[in-house]
Amino acid sequence: TRTTRPQRLLRAVIINAVRGDPDSVIRAIDHFCKHTEWAMNIGDEKGAILDSVVMETSPSTVLELGTYCGYSAVRITRLLPPSTRLITVEMNPDYACVARQVIQHAGLQDKVCVLEGQSADLIPKMAEMFGIQTFDFVFLDHWKDRYLPDIRLLEDCSLLAQGSVVLADNVVCPGTPDYLNYIRSNLNYRSRFYQAHLEYTRVLDGLEKSEYLGCRQGKRQ
Numbered sequence: 068t069r070t071t072r073p074q075r076l077l078r079a080v081i082i083n084a085v086r087g088d089p090d091s092v093i094r095a096i097d098h099f100c101k102h103t104e105w106a107m108n109i110g111d112e113k114g115a116i117l118d119s120v121v122m123e124t125s126p127s128t129v130l131e132l133g134t135y136c137g138y139s140a141v142r143i144t145r146l147l148p149p150s151t152r153l154i155t156v157e158m159n160p161d162y163a164c165v166a167r168q169v170i171q172h173a174g175l176q177d178k179v180c181v182l183e184g185q186s187a188d189l190i191p192k193m194a195e196m197f198g199i200q201t202f203d204f205v206f207l208d209h210w211k212d213r214y215l216p217d218i219r220l221l222e223d224c225s226l227l228a229q230g231s232v233v234l235a236d237n238v239v240c241p242g243t244p245d246y247l248n249y250i251r252s253n254l255n256y257r258s259r260f261y262q263a264h265l266e267y268t269r270v271l272d273g274l275e276k277s278e279y280l281g282c283r284q285g286k287r288q
């Protein structure tokens with residue numbers, strides 16, 4: 068049977084990227100997506116915004132929902148201090164398999180845990196599984212209609228602390244209207260929109276960064 072797009076992306080990484088060099092893995096994927104086949108990685112333009120938010124947060128516990136081929140896992144993890152770990156959740160086993168190999172090619176396998184399963188099932192088990200209390204940084208990049216239920220689940224599981232930062236991809240394209248409405252009208256968050264473009268295209272898209280302020284009451288009127 069023909070290879071899948073993630074398998075062709077992985078082959079491009081193995082051929083073109085230097086083993087152990089995360090930046091060359093990022094460059095190889097962006098080149099593949101610009102010149103060979105589009106793929107739904109966050110990409111270089113939004114990726115630079117992701118980098119800046121990670122650096123300003125300097126998190127010690129990081130959660131990513133929606134791994135795909137591991138591009139954003141490599142982008143995030145290459146910026147983390149040595150003792151920090153990224154937990155990334157992917158429900159598609161084929162994607163997870165490719166992502167583990169991309170992450171390994173970048174030399175970051177000791178700092179990333181790729182968990183297979185649905186975010187809804189795994190979020191309630193996170194604290195127990197990893198011996199953590201809260202996440203300092205959460206990156207949302209999975210099914211767009213899961214952003215809202217999953218941020219609510221993170222709140223209910225007390226996995227967000229005052230100062231935790233939630234960054235959401237694709238809030239314009241494909242769009243996450245219910246999530247945006249919730250997070251922008253909720254007094255427990257301070258949100259900021261970063262205008263950008265859909266990866267490797269001229270289509271408008273953007274990222275929404277939301278800082279959790281702790282548990283206050285009420286909604287913005």
Ligand SMILES: Nc1ncnc2c1ncn2CCCCCNC(=O)c1cc(-c2ccc(F)cc2)cc(O)c1O
Nearest residue numbers: 107133156157158159184185186208209210237240241
């Ligand atoms: N742990 C979990 N729980 C639930 N779902 C889970 C999951 N783990 C994985 N998934 C399943 C997510 C599948 C990928 C999600 N991402 C997307 O769907 C996505 C689509 C586009 C896109 C834009 C314009 C187009 F014309 C076409 C596609 C761009 C993006 O940047 C995207 O991130």
Ligand SMILES: [Mg+2]
Nearest residue numbers: 109208236237
């Ligand atoms: Mg995305």
